[in-house]
Amino acid sequence: MNTLTRATAAATALAALLALTACSSKAKDGDDGSKSAGGVKTGEGVSGKTINLGVLTDMTGVYATLGKSVTQAQQLYVDQTNADGGICGHKLKLTVRDHGYDPQKAVAAYTELEPKVLGFAQFIGSPFVAAVERRIEGDRGLVLPQAWSSNLLGNTYVRVIGSTYDLETINAIDFLMKEKGLKKGDKIGHVYFEGDYGESALKGSRHMAEEAGLTVVEQKIKPTDNDMTAQVSALKKAGVKGIVISAGPRQAASLVGVAAAGRFDVPVIGNNSAFAPQLLATQSGPALQKNYYVASPTLPIGADTEAAKKLVADYKKAHPKDSLDNGVVAGWTAAAVFGEALKKACADKDLTRAGVDKALLTIDAFDSGFGVPQDFTDPSSPSSRQSVILRPSAKATGGMKVVREPQAAKATEGYTAG
Structure with a gap:
């Protein structure tokens, strides 16, 4: 299994190569060949009465647990939507590829699926999204990544759902200051993965x-x-x-277990x-x-909302042997966002890639039932600046309970990643 260091380096090299030699060769005229x-x-x-969506996930690598939950939740959304008649008279279909958090496999899978799908309801790994970002811009197929790096902002076809890691960290420290005794003049440690995620x-x-x-x-780590x-x-x-x-x-x-053992x-x-x-x-469970x-x-x-309770019941019925985690929420939310864009595009009688992206730009307060409205009207910003603070x-x-409801720290106002 590749480390993130190798993955990021390889992805960067691939991005440079793709920028020079492998940008989309399809002509993009006004009607998108529609x-x-x-x-x-x-x-x-869109083939016949089927809308094909791509899934580029990790089922065997660093984030295999996340990838499994996200993908199964998205398939649940597709199955329920199709049972209700589909969207615009079309049934949804997911085509899944496991890249195993390997950059070569991720880029190869994008290359394979891109001509066949309307867009991607999932793409795990911000370095890999970045590696094909110029191609995504030329291909014009909407990508909803399961990644929250601020480096992914600014492309109208790559839309981060929720607060990016930098905003999330600002909100996290705000919580420590307001409720855990951290104060002006104190030192705060930050242990982070080298690469896109940690540096964001x-x-x-x-x-x-x-x-x-x-x-x-x-403290930078691998x-x-x-x-x-x-x-x-x-x-x-x-x-x-x-x-x-x-x-x-x-x-x-x-980290938490070692700190507890050392009375830190x-x-x-x-x-x-x-x-x-x-x-x-x-063994770290009690300390966590x-x-x-x-x-x-x-x-x-596990939120106390009707939408959350329904999703828990439906997911348990579909996957009785699998545990519940927040990957289920991330997958369901992304699929629901894509579905909402498809519904609006249908109402506008334009299910082309450009039409779906235009429809997404009109969604300014979408809530899949998990407490945080999402605004997709500005591609240069994440869809939300709020974070919920949870405790194991x-x-x-x-395995998680809410200790602070959704909010954005004052320090997020006017902040841009730069």
Whole structure:
């Protein structure tokens, strides 16, 4: 399995090669080569009475648990939508490719599926999305990535759902300051993956430090660094009063567990990718429930809303042996956003790629039932600046309970990643 370092380097090289030699060769005229079906314009990805959507996921790599949950939730949305008659008289179809968090496989899968699909309801891995971003802009097929890097903003066809990692980190530190005793003059540790994800989050901690009078003590790690003993030791020696972790679930569990064993009693908060409910069954489970928090773009799968309760029941029925996690929420939300854009495009009688993107630009307050309205009218901004603060709980459905409702810190106002 490739490390994120190798993945990012390879993806960067691929991006440069693609920019020079492999940009889309399809001519993009005004009507997108579209045809009419029952008075509705259609183009790539619409065949007969079927709308084909692509899924570029990770079922066997670093984020295999996430990829499985996201994909199964999206298939559930498709099955239920088709059972209700589809969209615009068309049935939805997902075509799934597992890239295993490998850059070559990710780019190859995009190349294979792009001519066959209307767009992509899932694309895990911001480095891989970045590697084909120029092609996406030329191909004009909507991509909804399961990635929250601020570097993905600005392309009208790549739309981040929810707050980006930098905004999420600002909101996370705001929580530590308002509710966990962190104050002006204190040091805060930040353990982060090298590459797109961690460095996007680091922008947020640096901004918040400047705004709030904090000092950031940085600890860069690799995805292969599973033991956080050295990082905990360095942060304890530095005297930090709180820690942000922008890494994977395994690193978060190690950091919290090592800190607890060493009686280093400071709050730790992670980005939304830094937790999996399976961790609660490990030795780190008690420490995670005591001193760990997670910033999330939406309410959790166990939220007390009718939409959440229905999704839990439907998902359990479809996948009785699989655990619930927030990947289910991410997958369902992305599929629902794509579905909403398709419905609006149908009403405008334009199911071409350009028509679907134009329709998405009119959606300014979409809520799939998980508490945070999403605004897609500005491609240069994420669809929300709010974050929900969650806490691990073995008693909660999906392993997470809400400790602070959706809100955006004052420090997010006027902030841009730059």
